[in-house]
Amino acid sequence: MAYTFHNSKELFRRAARVIPQGIYGHLTPVFTVPGSYPYFGAKAQGCRFIDVDGNEYIDYLCAYGPMILGYAHKKIDQAYYAQVKNGTCTSVAPALCVELAERLVATIDCADWALFAKNGADTTSIALVLARGYTARNKIVLAHDGYHGSQPWAGTNTVGITPADRSDFILMPWGDIDSFKGLVEKYQDEIAGVMLTPYHHPVFADQRLPEKNYFSEIRSLCDRYGIVLIIDDIRAGWRLDLKGSAHYFGFKPDLACFSKAMANGYPISAIVGSEKMRITASKTYAAGTFWFNSGEMAAALACIDEMERIDAPSILKERGEMLVQGLQDLASSHGLHVTVSGPPAMPFMRFSNETNFMRSQLFCGECARNGVFFHPHHNWFLSTAHTKRDIRQTLDVADRAFKAVKKHFGE
């Protein structure tokens, strides 16, 4: 019996009266498969959540990244509670901020210091300021289809943007060293920084890992032309390598941005930097009311402890490989062709012989209505709470969904 969404729809009607779009941002239902996905959740535990109609899902979005150890994780929640009992948002800094900064510096390969904020986007925006302050230049190079937040400069919103918002940005294709070479030669002393994700995770497209020398060449061009290299590790951070995804791919950025999985869902972000950026960071005024909240810092420390203790990246890799291999085998068994891209901890699957994502919509919709929460055009996330048994159950559902795709579209 496939799921129905009566309560979700009722609630969405109420939502539409008091919230523009009903649900906005990345959670908006128009981004998944209208009619096949729940709009509202009621309860989440481990790798599963239950929606407001009582339907249960094995969740491969993990809140779009933050949930890395499982929802409602006791150790992390208890660390949070224990801290909050003594106050979380206070008039002076908590002792815990020193402990967490020391921990990030000890853990993340490129970090000599750390600043805390709330959103990932707070840190990408601060990174621009630091690169510009350090170089006394204005231009920032970004990759087409890179995601760094919804703030005006980041290019994901089209309404209410002024020409000035984006006048200091230059776009290039991710992964193409010649493009970057061309830009630095053309603009040399105008480029303050280049901000890239450690691997390319666009929506509606295959993910791409960096070619062998991509980042070492980026690094040496940055050094040669005095450009600050910024890695936006907000989405991938903590899933590939606890020392940072840059470490995983073998290079050192000057600045790196972290958030999402850092505290298993508690709102915190951090920008870390190398020694050479410290004085500029010290001269910058960056502030937010909740940026020193100690509860989120306690959660981050507990989360990093736990990720280290269990070696989270190796578990995510193993489970991801099991999922990805299983999906590929199933697709073949039905005579279907799928392309799986990206690291197994954060895979993306599409049907190889289509560009309109119709098969993906049908496949993901079938999966959702049978208890497996994938996304048709955004990368997925594994958590350490996804057991082998969960993945086997997932593959059973996927098998029937592939069958539906074959029935509807043929091979």
Added chain:
Amino acid sequence: MAYTFHNSKELFRRAARVIPQGIYGHLTPVFTVPGSYPYFGAKAQGCRFIDVDGNEYIDYLCAYGPMILGYAHKKIDQAYYAQVKNGTCTSVAPALCVELAERLVATIDCADWALFAKNGADTTSIALVLARGYTARNKIVLAHDGYHGSQPWAGTNTVGITPADRSDFILMPWGDIDSFKGLVEKYQDEIAGVMLTPYHHPVFADQRLPEKNYFSEIRSLCDRYGIVLIIDDIRAGWRLDLKGSAHYFGFKPDLACFSKAMANGYPISAIVGSEKMRITASKTYAAGTFWFNSGEMAAALACIDEMERIDAPSILKERGEMLVQGLQDLASSHGLHVTVSGPPAMPFMRFSNETNFMRSQLFCGECARNGVFFHPHHNWFLSTAHTKRDIRQTLDVADRAFKAVKKHFGE
């Protein structure tokens, strides 16, 4: 026995190695009185906190606004915990977001809809986008010395800012209707919006309440020239009037930004708007990983419930008046002249016959080293946890601090 800060200093030395400035943003020690204030807190409860040296303070900063009901408030914390046990940051929106949006629309006078974010600054930045999207114009009018966050456009940071960051902004003096009239006549069809705080709360200066017709004239000029009126109620919101500070001062903005006291310290912010802004808000892509976290939403609902139940603004006014009157009487009794400005719930006191804040530094330093946490050049905040007894104790400490000021500076 005045306080000493051995552990604070030790910890600060550690902090300085891993955090630029040691402590940054509004919590940086250089903003208070170096040597007289603690750097790090250990525990906060009610209206008090204890620093890492065991010194206790009656706190009139209230975390710079968020703490309105007392630190570690059981009802709010329990509402948060109860929600978090079922997951907080999840892959679909929580049912609670509808309840909270409905509540804001029912509570805040100018609200026909609400969007949630994390930082206050998220909402002021979204407000600019909405004003520009609605009007298809670029320029935004701000007041000199108004605070809307530390993002590049907001003017509080000077390092790493590009000309483009501020090219679409026009500054005017807060409270001067002729200046605004002059600007709208000069720029008329170029001005998208004007963003103002509901009363003026600069640092290093007296606070100013709006004159009788200021906002009604702003409102009618905005209507006449098609300009979006945005109120940044992040600092004052919830302390003057639960329907919003604009309601308190008798006018309706098109957009209003709230955060700080909305959830008693849990990180959440909201932008609310009038009907006419709804379609623009629906067309805008605004997203943050943690913006739909249900824990913070549960805390906000519990906080609004409690503020309504006890009529928080009336308590804050009464306690604020007692503090302010007491300070003025004490100053007079020592032959000193102080100027107290702003609403009693958020007062600011300075010594009338100085502009360099030396007396304020000595006064606040003396108070801090004797257990009362004021700020020499930033407005203070009352909470409902400040009892009459706390205020009497505060005035005892202030009496001795005034005496020290008189001894050092004369009358």
